Amino acid sequence: MLELFGNYSFVIISSYLISIILVLVLILQSLLSKLVSERKLKEREENVEKPGR
Amino acid sequence: MSPKLIDTFWEFSNPTKFKRLARYVIPLSAGIALTCIVVGLIWGLFYTEPDYKQMETVKIIFLHVPAAFVAINTYLVMTIASLIWLIRRHYISLLAAKAAAPIGFMMTIITIITGSLWGSSTWGTFWVWDPRLTSFAILLCFYLGYIVLWSALNKLETASNVTSLFCILGSIFALLSRYIVFFIDQGLHQGPTLSLDEEKNIDNSYYFPLILSLIGFSALSIYLLFIRTITEINIHRISLVEKRGESGA
Numbered sequence: 001m002l003e004l005f006g007n008y009s010f011v012i013i014s015s016y017l018i019s020i021i022l023v024l025v026l027i028l029q030s031l032l033s034k035l036v037s038e039r040k041l042k043e044r045e046e047n048v049e050k051p052g053r
Numbered sequence: 054m055s056p057k058l059i060d061t062f063w064e065f066s067n068p069t070k071f072k073r074l075a076r077y078v079i080p081l082s083a084g085i086a087l088t089c090i091v092v093g094l095i096w097g098l099f100y101t102e103p104d105y106k107q108m109e110t111v112k113i114i115f116l117h118v119p120a121a122f123v124a125i126n127t128y129l130v131m132t133i134a135s136l137i138w139l140i141r142r143h144y145i146s147l148l149a150a151k152a153a154a155p156i157g158f159m160m161t162i163i164t165i166i167t168g169s170l171w172g173s174s175t176w177g178t179f180w181v182w183d184p185r186l187t188s189f190a191i192l193l194c195f196y197l198g199y200i201v202l203w204s205a206l207n208k209l210e211t212a213s214n215v216t217s218l219f220c221i222l223g224s225i226f227a228l229l230s231r232y233i234v235f236f237i238d239q240g241l242h243q244g245p246t247l248s249l250d251e252e253k254n255i256d257n258s259y260y261f262p263l264i265l266s267l268i269g270f271s272a273l274s275i276y277l278l279f280i281r282t283i284t285e286i287n288i289h290r291i292s293l294v295e296k297r298g299e300s301g302a
Contacts, residue, residue, distance in 0.1 A: 005109040005112065006103075006108065006109050007108075007109075008108060008109045008110045008174055009109075011110060011113070011170045011171070011173065011174045012098075012109060012110065012112050012113060014170060015113045015116060015117075015166070015167045015170045015171070016094070016098070016116065018163075018166055018167075019116045019120065019163045019166070019167060022159055022162065022163055023159070023163070023273070025159075026155065026156065026159045026277065027277065029155075030277050030280045030281050030284070031280065033281070033284045034280050034281075034283055034284045034287070037284045037287035037288050037291070038287055040287070040291055041287045041290055041291050041294070044291050044294045044295060044298070045294055047298065048294050048297060048298045
């Protein structure tokens with residue numbers, strides 16, 4: 001694998017790896033925050049609708 | 054633009070209608086992003102010939118250029134959204150601007166890292182104060198400033214106005230400094246990669262995978278923008294529900 005791109009293998013592979021990791025982190029963080037916010041919103045709305053519970 | 058089309062656009066300032074639109078846009082943009090990025094990057098990485106001058110390092114172009122394209126255009130989207138907030142006071146536009154900032158920030162980081170690695174092997178240095186590189190350093194500072202301002206100001210009304218003004222102020226430096234480099238032909242960085250002039254444009258063997266990767270990164274930014282805007286809408290709604298609960302108690 002390291003021989004694939006000649007003398008520049010390290011530079012190319014590290015560019016791709018770093019970019020893919022950063023993009024995946026951003027996607028995961030976005031999806032997790034969306035899920036958490038949806039769950040919180042549902043809980044809060046239920047609490048407001050049924051304050052006696 | 055016809056008045057009917059403009060009216061349709063303003064309809065999406067309603068959170069329910071925006072979420073309904075997102076139900077179509079999210080899966081569509083995710084599909085386009087995944088397909089185009091995977092095909093574009095594999096094509097570019099494994100099925101293109103090395104450049105006569107830059108050798109194999111040219112393969113970084115399939116990441117570097119799309120990331121830079123998204124980084125600069127995300128700031129443009131934030132500027133337009135901030136203007137809409139200041140003029141028409143639509144919360145969705147404000148929340149969309151807030152949601153877009155981390156996307157642009159991350160894409161600017163990717164542009165700078167891939168550019169530095171590319172520069173290290175072609176120029177022999179990771180960084181030079183070239184006009185293009187400096188313009189991206191300025192852009193990064195404005196993204197960071199915008200995100201920090203949002204987290205520093207607790208009151209929504211104050212935060213919304215201050216961050217919008219900061220974003221518009223930043224557009225003068227971040228966007229203009231980016232486009233002015235087209236007229237300054239100096240520094241180590243090459244000229245525009247894509248050009249309407251066939252002689253200046255890159256070779257066809259690089260052109261098609263690059264276009265695919267560009268479409269993929271743009272679709273990815275749309276996907277993330279919608280996901281993050283919905284999150285911001287939910288957070289805003291949670292605070293409204295809590296206020297309602299407190300006043301009702």
